[in-house]
Amino acid sequence: MIPTHAMVLAAGLGTRMRPLTDSTAKPLLKLIGRTLLDHALDRLEAVGVTDAVVNAHWHADRVAAQCAARTQPRITLQREDALLDTGGSVRLALPHLGDAPFFVVNGDAFWLDGPSQALHRLAAAFDPAEMDALLLVARTSLIQAEVGLGDFVIDPLGRVRRRKEREVAPYLYAGVQVARPEMFAAGPEGAFSTNLLWDRAIEAGRLFALVHDGPWFHLSTPTDLVEAERALTHVAAR
Numbered sequence: 001m002i003p004t005h006a007m008v009l010a011a012g013l014g015t016r017m018r019p020l021t022d023s024t025a026k027p028l029l030k031l032i033g034r035t036l037l038d039h040a041l042d043r044l045e046a047v048g049v050t051d052a053v054v055n056a057h058w059h060a061d062r063v064a065a066q067c068a069a070r071t072q073p074r075i076t077l078q079r080e081d082a083l084l085d086t087g088g089s090v091r092l093a094l095p096h097l098g099d100a101p102f103f104v105v106n107g108d109a110f111w112l113d114g115p116s117q118a119l120h121r122l123a124a125a126f127d128p129a130e131m132d133a134l135l136l137v138a139r140t141s142l143i144q145a146e147v148g149l150g151d152f153v154i155d156p157l158g159r160v161r162r163r164k165e166r167e168v169a170p171y172l173y174a175g176v177q178v179a180r181p182e183m184f185a186a187g188p189e190g191a192f193s194t195n196l197l198w199d200r201a202i203e204a205g206r207l208f209a210l211v212h213d214g215p216w217f218h219l220s221t222p223t224d225l226v227e228a229e230r231a232l233t234h235v236a237a238r
Contacts, residue, residue, distance in 0.1 A: 002123045003178060005097045006049045006073070007090050008040055010107035011057035011080050016220050025059040027107030028066055029225060032232050036108045036219070037066055043111075044103060045072045047119040053078050053093040054107070086194040091184045101128055101180050104194075109175030110228070111138075114214030118176065125158075125210050126178045132201040133179035135160065135209045137171040138216040144227060147172050147218055158208040162199075171209065174216050 014026030021029070027037035034042075037054070044052060055078040056063035067075045076096045084092060090104055103119065111118060118136055126134045137160075140150045150169030152160040163169035183197050201207035217228040 001100075002048045002120065003100060003102045004048065004050045005100070006044045006052045006103035006105060007093050007097060008037065008044075008052055008054045008105050008107050009086055009089060010037055010063055011055040011060075011083060011089060012107075013058050013083075014108070017222060017225070020222050020225070021058070023059070025056070025063050025107075028059070028062055029108075031110060031219075031225065031228060035066060036110055037063070038070070039110055040105045040107060041070060041073065041075075043117075043119060044105065047117055047123070049073050049103065051076070051096070051098075053096045055080055055084075055089045055093065057081075057083055082191070084191045087184065087187050087197055088189075088191040090194070091187050091189075091192075094181055094184060097181060099181060101126060101178050104177050104179055106175030108219050110219060111136075111174060111176075111212060111216040112214045114212070116213075118212055118214065121213075122176065122178045122210055125208075128180050130206065131180075131208050132183040132204070132206040133177050133198065133208070135198075135207070136174040136176040136212050137209045138174045138212050138218075140168075140170055140172050143172065143216065143218050144231070146220075152209060154209050154211070158210070159202075159205060160207050160209045161202060171211065172218070174212055 010027040014021035017026050028035045052073045053076045057080045140147050151173050152171045153169050
């Protein structure tokens with residue numbers, strides 16, 4: 001079943017995207033005429049997500065105004081006076097996310113679907129009896145940006161592990177996951193990274209990944225945004 005709830009992470013400072021983020025939040029930067037936040041919410045709406053929590057800290061009023069301009073999905077704005085990091089933000093939002101698995105999407109994540117919608121693929125592959133979370137990952141060899149040494153290695157069953165020191169990992173987290181609420185409920189109070197929960201899930205053999213089958217764009221710096229705009233404009237003109 002497709003999750004009906006989602007969390008969109010939009011509170012970060014976006015320091016690597018400066019100076020573009022000096023006066024606005026990173027998810028409000030535009031790509032092909034639409035904000036990154038709206039692109040993410042559009043994809044959630046397209047697969048039937050009815051309710052989303054969007055957190056806000058950096059230029060929170062601007063994020064709030066952008067959310068207020070939408071009618072679907074229904075948005076609960078979570079203003080954070082202090083940054084809670086990815087895990088702490090989702091944990092705080094749990095009362096609004098229901099008891100079933102939900103999507104977590106980075107507010108600056110941008111992808112094009114392959115033969116089927118990526119969110120549909122994640123939902124179809126997610127097994128809460130076996131998994132705490134299922135991550136969407138991209139092949140580093142196909143990303144036209146600096147991605148370092150990658151994030152994860154995946155075994156034949158789809159379980160992931162961290163790359164070892166000096167190892168080159170073939171997959172990078174694509175900023176999208178479906179997760180059980182229990183995974184976040186087990187986190188500490190206050191600020192913490194989702195990496196803490198992923199490491200626990202890896203240790204328990206319950207963190208899995210699905211390889212994205214369409215284009216994915218790494219948007220970390222102003223140059224990345226310019227190159228993505230150029231590539232997408234070229235595709236649209238074909």
